Amino acid sequence: MDERTPVLIGAGQFTYRGDPASSPSPTALLKIAAERAAQDAGLAPEKLSEIDTLAVVGFTIDAPGGGRLVPHSTNPPATLAKRIGADPKYAVYSHMGGNSPQQLVNIVSERIAKGETELALVVGCEFLGSATKRLTKGLGFADWDDAEELPEPERIGDPRPGVTPYEAKHGLGRPINCYPLFENALRARDGRSIPDHQARLGELFAPFTKVAAQNPEAWFRIERSAQELVEVSDRNRMVGFPYTKYLNAIMDVDQSAGVLVASLKTARELGVPEDKLVYLHGCADASDLWYPLDRQNFHSSPAMRLTGKRALEMAGVSLADIGHIDLYSCFPVAVEVGAEELGLALDDPRGLTVTGGLPYMGGPGNNYAMHSIAVMMQRLRDDRGSYGLVTANGWFLTKQSTGVYSTTPPKGPFDRQDPKIIQAQIDALPHPTVIEEPKGAATIETYTVVHGREGYMMGIVVGRDSEGRRFVANTPTDEATLAGLEAKEAVGRTGTVSRSEDGSRNIFVPD
């Protein structure tokens, strides 16, 4: 076999459940995952000093506008490299997006195949669990010694924000507000009643909780029934209609995961046991029409379809050959759309997650898919010769990265297709015109109702004006309007849109 074949040799995960006052710093979390990945490959932790490539998944807290409330290094790859005694010639820090782990594995694999990298560490972490508690309880961060001021890291990935200022002003910038727009559109497209659709969401995610309950690294190791997931209760409030809290990715966790990727030559020189090797057979990366209002509709993802198709094609296998699947699962609609685009039934007997998914396993911001890859590697080692599919999603069903893995060595050389090829097909798709200041009669294309801890907050409507142009608006915030939007299907309802009194936003009033 070609000695430049990229191969994943070790994976490490870590979940911190201790006292927030002594929680590990971001660099410490990364280092633990890296050391566990080395151990998994049968290597001493000191061997990490030999990496020539380091790719760190962007911290959620470094999202644009995140500020620096939580002290941490201004250059996470450089700080981690120092801690593990490495001097990588290629060190990068990714932009925001849950697609990043799979995308980084795809990119470093291509570098390995081209002879640019011999041994790479790809690693990320989430630390909002303890960080938020430290901030709210005034515990400080004095024991975190990684808040270094260093030159900015080299960034990798697509730097564009997930929403336009127009969309952000109306609340689309938060995933808990934006994903429900897709869910409600999907329900309306299928003509399903609200109660039937809620039941479907519960049935979709109950098996995820079962997998999480068996996963030692899962944040919530609790199996829940379909009904419990969707029933509004004191412990399970509505967040963004139709999603109760249990259907949302959990935000506040402390977790890290990383993988070591090597050329086959280096893996052999390091003495990595053959039964540890997991090959990346296929991969693809693409973005959908970027901003939510530019999408063709709110119930599809051409990027998921085309990256899935391409990754399978590159691997030379079909969906029927795949034994293990992990679809990105920040919210149910990511799984529903992902399954539909790939041609999978929601009750596929193979299951749609190997980890338990973002609402139960955790890893909410950008690093979840690293956990999928880590668990997938072990699944494939335990089921030798089988294939595994991992999908990873960033922003609002925006950026997609896909990987197909197996312990079976690939037949041909690793040849990643230029992502621009799929991207050109997606960018050429027709889509509606967007209008920023609509006026007059309009129709709801999709919507959500946003709840805070104390109850109703606001409605968000994506609508079409009388000329078919798409806009976003908020609704009046009175309970009757908001409860009405939840009581019966509001997609297709008519109303009137105008500018708010202060001129800052659009307001849609249903008829």
Ligand SMILES: CC(=O)SCCNC(=O)CCNC(=O)[C@H](O)C(C)(C)COP(=O)(O)OP(=O)(O)OC[C@H]1O[C@@H](n2cnc3c(N)ncnc32)[C@H](O)[C@@H]1OP(=O)(O)O
């Ligand atoms: C591409 C992408 O990946 S997009 C996804 C990116 N990720 C996100 O956007 C994360 C979205 N999630 C969130 O913002 C938050 O987790 C929310 C809003 C859903 C809930 O958070 P909060 O407002 O803090 O919830 P609330 O105050 O009502 O309840 C907190 C309690 O619920 C628990 N909880 C929060 N989410 C869940 C969940 N999914 N399952 C079970 N329990 C949960 C918390 O651990 C906490 O428990 P405690 O009281 O025992 O400490």
